[in-house]
Amino acid sequence: MSQTVDRALSILPLLAEGPADLGQVADRLGVHKSTALRLLRTLHEHGLVHRQADQRYRLGARLFALAQEAVENLDVREIAHPHLVELNEKCGHTVHLAVHEENEVLYIDKVESRYPVRMYSRIGKPVAITVAAVAKLLLADLPEAERRTLAATLDYPRYTARSTPDATAFLAELAKVREQGWATDLGGHEESINCVAAPVRGTDGRVVAAMSVSAPNVVVSAEELLTLLPLVRRTADAISREYSGSPPTKEA
Amino acid sequence: MSQTVDRALSILPLLAEGPADLGQVADRLGVHKSTALRLLRTLHEHGLVHRQADQRYRLGARLFALAQEAVENLDVREIAHPHLVELNEKCGHTVHLAVHEENEVLYIDKVESRYPVRMYSRIGKPVAITVAAVAKLLLADLPEAERRTLAATLDYPRYTARSTPDATAFLAELAKVREQGWATDLGGHEESINCVAAPVRGTDGRVVAAMSVSAPNVVVSAEELLTLLPLVRRTADAISREYSGSPPTKEA
DNA sequence: ATGGTCGTTGCAGAGCATGCAACACGATCT
DNA sequence: AGATCGTGTTGCATGCTCTGCAACGACCAT
Structure with a gap:
């Protein structure tokens, strides 16, 4: 229902398969690199994705913390x-x-x-x-x-x-x-x-x-x-x- | 960096504290109910939030699955x-x-x-x-x-x-x-x-x-x-x- | 019945995301 | 070395898409 959020969230299952770089993310989303970059930045600020040493993106730590908190509550x-x-x-x-x-x-x-x-x-x-x-x-x-x-x-x-x-x-x-x-x-x-x-x-x-x-x-x-x-x-x-x-x- | 996504993601830690209804989410985000509704809908479609019997929202199953996959990888x-x-x-x-x-x-x-x-x-x-x-x-x-x-x-x-x-x-x-x-x-x-x-x-x-x-x-x-x-x-x-x-x- | 609360919908306006183009940086190749 | 490619990154104008409003419907309580 919300295009921007929809695109951003689509990144998560994609990264769950394994680390990916900016280009790969942009391609699989079907958007421009700059767009993917801003989405990834936002996800990054919330800790949902993590940027590893080789600059590729992976799922981030907060994801675990959220899941744990949720399960405990x-x-x-x-x-x-x-x-x-x-x-x-x-x-x-x-x-x-x-x-x-x-x-x-x-x-x-x-x-x-x-x-x-x-x-x-x-x-x-x-x-x-x-x-x-x-x-x-x-x-x-x-x-x-x-x-x-x-x-x-x-x-x-x-x-x-x-x-x-x-x-x-x-x-x-x-x-x-x-x-x-x-x-x-x-x-x-x-x-x-x-x-x-x-x-x-x-x-x-x-x-x-x-x-x-x-x-x-x-x-x-x-x-x-x-x-x-x-x-x-x-x-x-x-x-x-x-x-x-x-x-x-x-x-x- | 992306306002819409930023708002949507802010919902997750909020729900991690416990189930909340539409009004509560809208209030804590500082947005109109209709806005919160659309964000929640998008999160819902991706399985990140779940709507329980009393219509309140909680964190959803896909979150666990994602965290699981990430940790296993x-x-x-x-x-x-x-x-x-x-x-x-x-x-x-x-x-x-x-x-x-x-x-x-x-x-x-x-x-x-x-x-x-x-x-x-x-x-x-x-x-x-x-x-x-x-x-x-x-x-x-x-x-x-x-x-x-x-x-x-x-x-x-x-x-x-x-x-x-x-x-x-x-x-x-x-x-x-x-x-x-x-x-x-x-x-x-x-x-x-x-x-x-x-x-x-x-x-x-x-x-x-x-x-x-x-x-x-x-x-x-x-x-x-x-x-x-x-x-x-x-x-x-x-x-x-x-x-x-x-x-x-x-x-x- | 009637007031209240809550979720939901359609709409117009504008705020914000988008893609483009250009840049910066490093790696690789000739 | 220099050139060329492949990255990730930035600023900006356009217009798409998100936003808040107001009105509606459903439900519960008094």
Whole structure:
């Protein structure tokens, strides 16, 4: 809607692919070099792009800072986090929290079990939307029309033999998930990994987030993991209650 | 330099503080509502802001994806990561990797301590530049002129009694660090936390990143932590060698 | 019902972004 | 060395595009 801003923002995904110099940016934007220069300068002043030693441009530091701040200020995440930790202490497995946004499902929190992995690296990354247990829960809650059109536009990569094969199967799975109020992913993304997930609901009953427990086959079998379902559901319900319970009361 | 883009980008840090509605955004930008609306629409189309159920705006998913992509495309990080993990496995403490950019020093990778006591830090967050061991290393490598002007413009918050008090002390510390090739932070940021850090250098000998090991007093004393110095330096050197060794060879 | 708040739209005016051309600087080639 | 190319950079006139206004519609509360 705003041409100038539109052009400026188009630079970001372009730089995400890798560093580029002024000429390359101008070409790919289809504008004059001087125009690209001024756009890049503005982005630079805001710290969104960074100029490296060879004068080429890369994405800048403030981008990380913004993303971090944003993720930390999500109310659901804030409320849910202690519950995730508690659940992790009880069962020992990896715990995820995910939300749905703009036809993507992404992790917004994660508690890792054994290996102290890079904590934030996966957060913000879109999940395998056609197979992940949390994705099923979040999408199952969409109005039927949206669900259908979304299912039709998705790709169905066959990560494993048990991946969701096509839109029909996906919609059937969503219907089942919607019915039972919980979801699983049994080796649909990675052969040896299973997940159990439960929804977090807002006051109006809509699913605002989903949490899951994941564990590899070598640690617990799928059957054993399923015995955790009641615990997972209880935790998710606790988060739902707290989320619905106390209104933010911040901001005048 | 470009007013429209400037205004649009100013919305991002504003939303990072928390969700806001159209009126609030317009007020804080000092523009008319209709103007703010069009800017927000453009940001929305690019996925940088997201409109939640209550119609308020928040930062959007693409921001995370961009930050993610950007951080993953940093060659230093990619090369260093396995070394950080290895170091963590050897000593058990929190390991950080940081770079210098636009007068800020920020963590770009982190491996969590295996001890229950964890320190708070996050990838993408600017570090306490006047006291952090990694910051000292990165700034000590700047040309003298830059170092002086930077030191003069910094604030010197007194986090603890042992925080760097002023520019003079800071420059002296940088000179020492530059001389010895490693750095420490002994309770300068948080009373009970100590760090040891070593530099990662590129082919030309310039410091391109710095890594550190941090641990609270209750786990190991400062003296004990210092015994890790040789290990830390060896790890940093290994990263330096690998970083200088094989050129990426990607891109024509 | 009625006042209030909030988001949204169309429009005219002008402020601001645009592309051009020329410059500066370094690298490379003959 | 000198020339030539390829960069990034600047100043400026043109007119496109952004801006603020005012009016409308939707929603909530009193």
